Amino acid sequence: MTATSPKAAILLAAALLVLTACGARFSPGQDPDEVLNQEIYGDRGAPRSTLWDFFRGPQDRSRVGRVNKYIWNASLEVLDFLPVESVDPFTGVIVTGYGTPPGGGRAYRATVYVTDPALDARSLNLALQTRAGPVSAETARAIEDAILTRARQLRALDKRL
Known part of the structure; x- marks a missing residue:
């Protein structure tokens, strides 16, 4: 040595x-x-959890993602002009890149966080910003209202089926 x-x-x-x-x-x-x-x-x-949970498989497939599907889909539809950078339906996070809305001149970027499986305004958290910084509260509120309105429409369409 x-x-x-x-x-x-x-x-x-x-x-x-x-x-x-x-x-x-x-x-x-x-x-x-x-x-x-x-x-x-x-x-x-x-x-x-234990090692045996692996062999049992998922107990309830509806409990895997704890987000509201209507708010999730409405967020993607309302913000479809923004390029999606990452999505995680299990945690409820949607991160977009900068994009310009049709007929607009300012580029926006959004981060959406769906926190609850209930169709409720408290389930939606939206962070919206421009290249100059965060947008006004009125603009963010208008986008949140558009997402929640579209979510209610999607739920109504789903009930008819």
């Missing part, structure tokens, strides 16, 4: 120091898993 050089020993000591600093936010007596679960999951708590 060869002796290590002083540079290697210093590098190893520095790496260990950095790694120990990563755990410095946990106070003695705290369970690191509980702290991380609180940071990640908040008040909902960590999901409880």
